[in-house]
């Protein structure tokens with residue numbers, strides 16, 4: 001059975017994730033309404049702007065139902081803004097910004113500064129034979145990692161790929177590297 005994977009499509013870089021997942025054989029649903037959550041096996045929360053996505057989650061009525069599905073153990077991949085939304089604690093967020101609190105990490109928004117907003121780096125990822133070329137765009141920095149969170153990759157000292165149970169979060173954009181290994185691994189874990 002092909003897994004049915006939702007891509008949260010309220011804002012941000014959902015289309016590139018959807019295209020990769022589709023190319024890997026998943027059935028893909030762009031999620032914009034609470035009713036759509038019932039039919040998916042897993043979810044990707046893309047990069048974009050976490051404050052805007054938070055507001056749209058609230059307005060669309062998705063926030064509560066999504067939180068319930070995630071608490072019940074649905075597989076989820078969050079990239080960049082998706083990492084921020086899934087974190088337990090956000091530093092430099094908006095006061096009214098929601099945290100889904102699924103991964104016990106603290107992340108600082110826009111931690112790499114506003115001048116050098118974007119960079120790329122080859123990072124070693126646990127379980128991958130060759131480095132992954134990671135694209136960082138106004139990326140968050142992980143400042144605290146709680147018990148039960150595995151760090152799968154670092155850039156310098158900073159964790160940039162973490163896993164906690166069924167949730168994987170990346171500070172970078174794996175959908176922009178023309179490298180499907182992390183999406184393949186996500187689907188294989190479902």
Ligand code: GLN
Nearest residue numbers: 047048049050080081138
């Ligand atoms: N800086 C953005 C935020 O705070 C995240 C950037 C991204 O997703 N590329 O949500």
